[in-house]
Amino acid sequence: MTTESITIREARSDTDYHRAYPVIRQLIPDLDMQTYAQRVFVARATGYRMFIAEAGEDLVGLIGMVPNHNIHDGFVTYIEHVVVDRKHRGKGYGVKLLEFAEARALEDGCGLLQLDTEEGARVDNLYLKNGYRRTGSYFSKALRG
Numbered sequence: 001m002t003t004e005s006i007t008i009r010e011a012r013s014d015t016d017y018h019r020a021y022p023v024i025r026q027l028i029p030d031l032d033m034q035t036y037a038q039r040v041f042v043a044r045a046t047g048y049r050m051f052i053a054e055a056g057e058d059l060v061g062l063i064g065m066v067p068n069h070n071i072h073d074g075f076v077t078y079i080e081h082v083v084v085d086r087k088h089r090g091k092g093y094g095v096k097l098l099e100f101a102e103a104r105a106l107e108d109g110c111g112l113l114q115l116d117t118e119e120g121a122r123v124d125n126l127y128l129k130n131g132y133r134r135t136g137s138y139f140s141k142a143l144r145g
Contacts, residue, residue: 004055006093008100011050011062019059020052027083048080051100053093060088063097067108077105079115082123094126 011017017040025031040048043066053061064080079101084093105113116138117124128134 004091006053006055006060006096008051008053008063008097011052016052017050020050020062023059023062023083023085024081026086027081051097051104053084053097053100055088058085058088060085060091061093061097063101065101065104067110068114073112073114075110076112076114077101077108077110079113082115082126094123095130098126098130 011020017037021033021036024036040050043064046066047068048064048066050062050064052059053063061082061084063082066078066080068076068078070076079098082094082097082101084091084097101113105111113132115127115132117127
């Protein structure tokens with residue numbers, strides 16, 4: 001595994017979020033630009049933060065994080081997604097993004113990260129190899145057709 005030097009920084013401009021769209025679509029292929037823009041607008045207003053990883057001029061990956069307070073665990077940072085651009089996978093960028101999230105959560109005074117994946121997701125090993133443990137199941141129910 002060869003990891004090129006990367007810079008991870010917060011996406012702050014419309015240009016940053018526009019650049020991230022093709023990478024997000026690798027995770028959510030049916031996400032159209034208008035829906036993405038609407039969701040980003042609302043998510044940012046409710047605490048969502050996207051951080052982009054760049055190697056030179058290339059956006060190689062991103063991570064979305066949301067601070068959350070709940071009764072069960074107290075203050076947690078929820079990792080909404082980790083996506084490495086398919087042309088840059090296998091270079092250790094996913095690990096770097098997770099390490100960044102851990103450091104950022106600790107800086108914010110948070111001692112617990114949470115995330116979920118789809119059943120049997122290929123990335124489960126990424127999380128397990130990096131100290132995450134499976135703690136439950138994730139359920140969902142569509143309320144509209």
